[in-house]
Amino acid sequence: MAEGNNGFEPKIVGFLCNWCTASAADLAGTTRAQYPPNLHPVRVMCSGTVDPVYVIKALLSGADSVMIGGCHPGDCHYVSGNYKARRRIAMLKNIFESLGLDSDRIWIRWISASEGPEFAAAVREITEETKKAGPNPLSANWAL
Amino acid sequence: MEKRVGVYICHCGTNIAGYLDVEKVTRYAQSLPSVVIARDYTFMCSDPGQDMIKEDIRELKLNRVLVCSCSPTLHLRTFREACQAAGLNPHLCEMATIREYCSWVHSHDRQAATEKAMAMVAAGVRRVIYRDPLVTKYAPVNSNTLIVGGGIAGIQTALEVANSEHKVYLVEREPSIGGRMSQLGKTFPYLEPAIDILAPKMEQVADNEYIELLSYSEVTDLAGYIGNFKATINKKARCVDATKCDSCGICWEKCPVEVDNEFDRGLSKRKAIYRPFPEAVPNTPVIDREHCTRFLNGDCTICQEACPAKAIDYEQADEEVEIEAGAVIVATGYDTFDPTPIEQYGYGKYDNVITSPEFERMASANGPTDGNIVLKDGSTPKSVAIVHCVGSRDENYNQYCSRVCCMYSLKYASFLKETLDADVYQMYIDMRCFGKGHEEFYKQVSDAGVNFVRGKVAQITDIAINDEEKGKLIVVGEDTLLGTLIRIPVDMVILSVAMQPRADTDRIARVFLLGCSRDGFFLERHPKLDPVGTMLDGIFAVGCCQSPKDISDTVAQATGAAARAIELISKGRVEMEAATASVDTEICSGCGYCEAVCAYSAIEVDPKINLAVVNEALCKGCGACTVNCPSKALQLKNFGPKQLLDMIDEATKEYAGLAS
Numbered sequence: 001m002a003e004g005n006n007g008f009e010p011k012i013v014g015f016l017c018n019w020c021t022a023s024a025a026d027l028a029g030t031t032r033a034q035y036p037p038n039l040h041p042v043r044v045m046c047s048g049t050v051d052p053v054y055v056i057k058a059l060l061s062g063a064d065s066v067m068i069g070g071c072h073p074g075d076c077h078y079v080s081g082n083y084k085a086r087r088r089i090a091m092l093k094n095i096f097e098s099l100g101l102d103s104d105r106i107w108i109r110w111i112s113a114s115e116g117p118e119f120a121a122a123v124r125e126i127t128e129e130t131k132k133a134g135p136n137p138l139s140a141n142w143a144l
Numbered sequence: 145m146e147k148r149v150g151v152y153i154c155h156c157g158t159n160i161a162g163y164l165d166v167e168k169v170t171r172y173a174q175s176l177p178s179v180v181i182a183r184d185y186t187f188m189c190s191d192p193g194q195d196m197i198k199e200d201i202r203e204l205k206l207n208r209v210l211v212c213s214c215s216p217t218l219h220l221r222t223f224r225e226a227c228q229a230a231g232l233n234p235h236l237c238e239m240a241t242i243r244e245y246c247s248w249v250h251s252h253d254r255q256a257a258t259e260k261a262m263a264m265v266a267a268g269v270r271r272v273i274y275r276d277p278l279v280t281k282y283a284p285v286n287s288n289t290l291i292v293g294g295g296i297a298g299i300q301t302a303l304e305v306a307n308s309e310h311k312v313y314l315v316e317r318e319p320s321i322g323g324r325m326s327q328l329g330k331t332f333p334y335l336e337p338a339i340d341i342l343a344p345k346m347e348q349v350a351d352n353e354y355i356e357l358l359s360y361s362e363v364t365d366l367a368g369y370i371g372n373f374k375a376t377i378n379k380k381a382r383c384v385d386a387t388k389c390d391s392c393g394i395c396w397e398k399c400p401v402e403v404d405n406e407f408d409r410g411l412s413k414r415k416a417i418y419r420p421f422p423e424a425v426p427n428t429p430v431i432d433r434e435h436c437t438r439f440l441n442g443d444c445t446i447c448q449e450a451c452p453a454k455a456i457d458y459e460q461a462d463e464e465v466e467i468e469a470g471a472v473i474v475a476t477g478y479d480t481f482d483p484t485p486i487e488q489y490g491y492g493k494y495d496n497v498i499t500s501p502e503f504e505r506m507a508s509a510n511g512p513t514d515g516n517i518v519l520k521d522g523s524t525p526k527s528v529a530i531v532h533c534v535g536s537r538d539e540n541y542n543q544y545c546s547r548v549c550c551m552y553s554l555k556y557a558s559f560l561k562e563t564l565d566a567d568v569y570q571m572y573i574d575m576r577c578f579g580k581g582h583e584e585f586y587k588q589v590s591d592a593g594v595n596f597v598r599g600k601v602a603q604i605t606d607i608a609i610n611d612e613e614k615g616k617l618i619v620v621g622e623d624t625l626l627g628t629l630i631r632i633p634v635d636m637v638i639l640s641v642a643m644q645p646r647a648d649t650d651r652i653a654r655v656f657l658l659g660c661s662r663d664g665f666f667l668e669r670h671p672k673l674d675p676v677g678t679m680l681d682g683i684f685a686v687g688c689c690q691s692p693k694d695i696s697d698t699v700a701q702a703t704g705a706a707a708r709a710i711e712l713i714s715k716g717r718v719e720m721e722a723a724t725a726s727v728d729t730e731i732c733s734g735c736g737y738c739e740a741v742c743a744y745s746a747i748e749v750d751p752k753i754n755l756a757v758v759n760e761a762l763c764k765g766c767g768a769c770t771v772n773c774p775s776k777a778l779q780l781k782n783f784g785p786k787q788l789l790d791m792i793d794e795a796t797k798e799y800a801g802l803a804s
């Protein structure tokens with residue numbers, strides 16, 4: 001998004017569960033935690049509603065990484081949505097690997113509503129790691 | 145129908161406009177397809193801001209509204225109500241969070257924040273375009289209230305709610321309710337003994353038929369949502385049968401084990417079977433299983449043999465209880481600052497350097513010294529220094545002001561003057577006496593001949609440099625009004641220690657899904673307009689777990705929280721998620737994958753028509769089924785793939801340079 005002086009600024013799409021990670025992001029804001037502006041937040045009702053199609057779509061459209069933020073295991077607002085997300089993302093990563101694609105660009109994080117600092121730290125980490133990994137080749141090489 | 149979107153970009157004073165270029169974002173919004181009007185305004189949530197939206201809906205025939213401001217948890221309802229007032233279905237209004245997710249967290253990079261806001265606005269427009277009008281539905285509210293913490297905040301809230309004849313569960317971790325207030329001597333500024341005004345309230349809790357007191361218990365888990373919470377409570381075994389025990393006291397007289405009494409801040413001893421203090425509610429003693437010989441070695445039965453009521457039951461086990469409640473009030477209180485790390489003040493090194501909570505116990509009629517102030521050797525102090533702001537207003541410990549120390553320090557001075565006619569020195573930074581009757585009390589104490597010395601104390605030492613100082617504690621510091629260094633020899637030093645968040649705040653925050661502000665206290669929903677609410681609907685935080693405050697303020701806030709709980713209960717219903725799942729009957733193959741994945745059994749395949757059918761009363765709108773549906777026949781209303789895919793498109797576009 002913001003092109004810094006020293007090169008690559010990754011685009012990251014974050015699917016944030018309304019009940020935990022999106023609230024943690026609210027809290028990070030309220031407490032004025034500072035983190036890189038690379039993550040574009042998309043509030044979803046549950047991490048279990050994140051269709052792998054959305055993750056693939058983001059990576060094809062030009063995202064360099066995708067973050068999925070859900071409730072801690074055992075704490076899902078909808079009983080078990082985060083478990084579904086966990087398995088779906090694990091499968092997706094598997095498929096990515098078998099196709100020779102970079103599964104490390106898919107991040108899943110459990111961040112509760114009270115963990116504002118953890119949210120900011122996660123964004124920092126994902127941004128840093130994505131910078132190291134470089135631009136996502138998937139979006140550039142893909143012709144639909 | 146043609147989509148006519150109105151985009152409203154809020155400055156939030158300078159909270160947004162101070163960190164990103166609102167004008168550029170507005171101009172960009174105006175250039176987006178379907179956007180009829182884009183405006184910016186100082187405060188969109190204000191009446192003029194809302195009127196602007198209403199007028200545009202009517203004049204410009206808007207049929208979609210996007211407000212780009214704070215988190216939807218704060219004002220989505222406000223803006224939806226405004227839309228409804230102008231005749232637009234409230235579900236056609238959407239928010240983009242450019243304050244919490246953008247301006248506040250990228251406040252050092254104006255250009256990047258502006259570009260990110262542009263992306264968020266563009267994505268928001270794409271999201272709102274595909275929204276459909278929905279009918280708002282309601283769920284019933286459980287009429288019970290769960291109150292966590294039995295200090296004055298919890299007691300006050302419990303009584304207020306119970307007086308409306310609604311059931312209250314009051315959960316207290318300690319063996320008795322009463323909290324910190326029960327440990328205090330007198331209260332400022334009118335010098336009423338704390339226990340004298342508290343004990344009747346504690347009794348009222350015990351006697352109130354609408355209050356179920358769960359003492360010696362802790363909430364370990366909270367599930368559910370506003371109106372319908374389920375709490376799991378661990379009820380620790382007292383090992384004393386409360387139905388048989390009449391608190392005669394023989395058990396604790398006979399018990400051979402002595403332990404530091406935490407209620408008296410370690411200034412006295414208690415037994416392994418004990419009642420925390422005479423006015424305790426409930427008054428039944430409890431066996432401290434960590435120290436009781438019976439539980440350590442298994443061979444002592446002295447208390448059981450001595451008990452005339454046969455009330456001692458070593459076999460009693462911890463119990464897990466589940467309760468339901470519509471509202472939850474967290475009133476878990478505070479800890480006091482331990483001054484040991486401030487080595488130069490000599491706490492723990494010098495016998496007669498004590499903390500304010502220790503002084504409170506000494507000054508209490510039911511305390512370890514029967515209300516007498518004594519030095520370690522039993523004699524009476526003739527001179528006392530009170531050091532303010534220990535652990536408060538100190539960059540090394542807590543930046544905040546604990547708000548009560550000035551006043552209780554004045555209370556100590558008044559007490560010492562009156563009972564001992566001692567020389568008292570107030571070592572203060574600023575006197576903050578802002579409450580009702582506080583300034584008058586300051587004047588009164590000041591007139592009584594108490595010495596006020598302005599300046600932070602540098603050191604407390606016993607190294608004398610002249611005869612006058614021999615055998616005394618010497619308070620070393622600077623009098624910043626006189627501009628001189630001072631040494632004041634005294635018999636006793638009281639450290640007025642800070643109020644701090646509870647040591648296990650993190651655990652409590654996790655259970656009740658609360659956020660903490662930078663000082664570590666629980667975060668209120670809005671510092672001015674909703675100091676009682678939290679970010680989660682139906683959960684409130686009151687008293688010193690939210691911020692340091694005195695008893696009057698705590699009681700006022702607790703009464704406010706009770707009103708909020710009663711509001712919820714008496715209304716009897718809460719708005720339910722209207723955005724449930726829906727089935728595209730042309731695509732659905734009736735495979736039943738959705739049925740298997742639904743946590744609420746809200747979807748069933750009707751064999752007669754071979755289609756999935758959503759029970760809207762049960763569906764919570766999580767969307768798990770939409771991902772599992774192989775033919776994508778299931779969609780979440782107002783949050784379908786079209787919206788998400790479009791949003792992703794907007795999010796991954798190139799914005800760099802747009803704001804330069």
